[in-house]
Amino acid sequence: xxxxxxxxxxxxxxxxxxxxxPTRLQREQKQATRERLLKAAENVFxxxxxxxxxxxxxxxxxxxxxxxxxxxFDSKWSIASALCExxxxxxxALWEELARLGHPSxxxxxxxxxxxxxxxxxxxxxxxxxKEAVAIEANGFDAIERMHVGVIEVLAKGIAAFALxxxxxxAGREARVMASLxxxxxxxxxxxxxxxxxxxxxxxxxxxxxxxxxxFIERTC
Amino acid sequence: xxxxxxxxxxxxxxxxxxxxxPTRLQREQKQATRERLLKAAENVFxxxxxxxxxxxxxxxxxxxxxxxxxxxFDSKWSIASALCExxxxxxxALWEELARLGHPSxxxxxxxxxxxxxxxxxxxxxxxxxKEAVAIEANGFDAIERMHVGVIEVLAKGIAAFALxxxxxxAGREARVMASLxxxxxxxxxxxxxxxxxxxxxxxxxxxxxxxxxxFIERTC
Numbered sequence: 001x002x003x004x005x006x007x008x009x010x011x012x013x014x015x016x017x018x019x020x021x022p023t024r025l026q027r028e029q030k031q032a033t034r035e036r037l038l039k040a041a042e043n044v045f046x047x048x049x050x051x052x053x054x055x056x057x058x059x060x061x062x063x064x065x066x067x068x069x070x071x072x073f074d075s076k077w078s079i080a081s082a083l084c085e086x087x088x089x090x091x092x093a094l095w096e097e098l099a100r101l102g103h104p105s106x107x108x109x110x111x112x113x114x115x116x117x118x119x120x121x122x123x124x125x126x127x128x129x130x131k132e133a134v135a136i137e138a139n140g141f142d143a144i145e146r147m148h149v150g151v152i153e154v155l156a157k158g159i160a161a162f163a164l165x166x167x168x169x170x171a172g173r174e175a176r177v178m179a180s181l182x183x184x185x186x187x188x189x190x191x192x193x194x195x196x197x198x199x200x201x202x203x204x205x206x207x208x209x210x211x212x213x214x215x216f217i218e219r220t221c
Numbered sequence: 222x223x224x225x226x227x228x229x230x231x232x233x234x235x236x237x238x239x240x241x242x243p244t245r246l247q248r249e250q251k252q253a254t255r256e257r258l259l260k261a262a263e264n265v266f267x268x269x270x271x272x273x274x275x276x277x278x279x280x281x282x283x284x285x286x287x288x289x290x291x292x293x294f295d296s297k298w299s300i301a302s303a304l305c306e307x308x309x310x311x312x313x314a315l316w317e318e319l320a321r322l323g324h325p326s327x328x329x330x331x332x333x334x335x336x337x338x339x340x341x342x343x344x345x346x347x348x349x350x351x352k353e354a355v356a357i358e359a360n361g362f363d364a365i366e367r368m369h370v371g372v373i374e375v376l377a378k379g380i381a382a383f384a385l386x387x388x389x390x391x392a393g394r395e396a397r398v399m400a401s402l403x404x405x406x407x408x409x410x411x412x413x414x415x416x417x418x419x420x421x422x423x424x425x426x427x428x429x430x431x432x433x434x435x436x437f438i439e440r441t442c
Contacts, residue, residue, distance in 0.1 A: 049357060050357075051272035051357045131356060132356050132357055134356075135352060135353050135355075135356030135357070136270060136271075136272045136353055136356070136357070141413075141417055145420070173422055173425050174425055174428075174429060177421060177422075177425050177426050177429040178429050180421070181406055181410060181429060181430065181433060184405075184406055184409040184410070185402055185405055185406040185409075188405040188406075188409065189402060189405070192362075196362055199366075200398060200401070201394055201398075204394050204395055204398050205398050207395075208395060208398040208399050208402060209402065212402060215436075
């Protein structure tokens, strides 16, 4: 942004200093800065691992000041999470898609897995960063836990075995653990096939994972 | 080590400079340096995450020179792997124990899982470091892959389903993927219960994981 533009903004800010909230221009500029920071984080993470990347690098890449960064995010983890948020609608749509299948055949689950692998493959760089971030950050584990709870809730809308996993009974507690074990497996399966490149027969791997999911679904039907 | 001791060593080194190999003293000193470095790495990793720890910190903690470090290890990953090697006999003994069970009941598998969780719990700090290292390092994934191949080989000695997983046939390839999926799940299960602290009913979790293992074993019996 050139100096004139900056001047215009500060002048606008001064003019409206006593009004109740931020002006439209202020809101727009705030949003633009946020987007610039997200784009910068994406750039940095595409060349540097999450562990090696720093907030300073992201700030430099975005050409904004430190204060601007901390007005929007409180850490590297927080900006990485925000990047992740951008693809979450796609991720949740996938779970909704599985829930709608209700009582799917092995083939239907396999097709869903292929679709999911394709979506994750399109966001390979981001999921690599998130896998690393989750392993390093103290609250990474809890983020995954919360995600799994949310996934079970979505799947419970269409699939009886996941609905059972939400019940407070012996069978419910058992199903909840089984669902968690299944989701851990699915996370790793998906990461290996979509992101990392697993040296395995793709079709066999998809079929076996589909069988695992179907077994869980069948168990309580 | 004091200066006199250092002098003694260099003098011994000079005296034997033309002999075929290192003297006993040189070998002992080399071994002592290696152990000092490993202890230092353990200290550093107990207070600093793997990502944040540096070779420089380990060198400083060990009070040795840079050259000494690189005579023994070529990176942070290599010294972390060497630390891990120290507990590998215990880890492999666990797999041998499961292999010897041959055709175990759910209860026998559950008891084995409890034992395994206790072993990993004793080395909590080390396994935390390795979990992080594997996620960050470029060759972390391959290390896990090789480990899983080794585990399948050990289990194949006593358990038919794992022996099938080593065969080059359609059923063999399917069993191999299923075995990998099971080991991924078991890694995560174990890490959560032994190292991280998973908010779950311990006995239910152990029983469900035992059921998963037994299901894989039964499938091909």
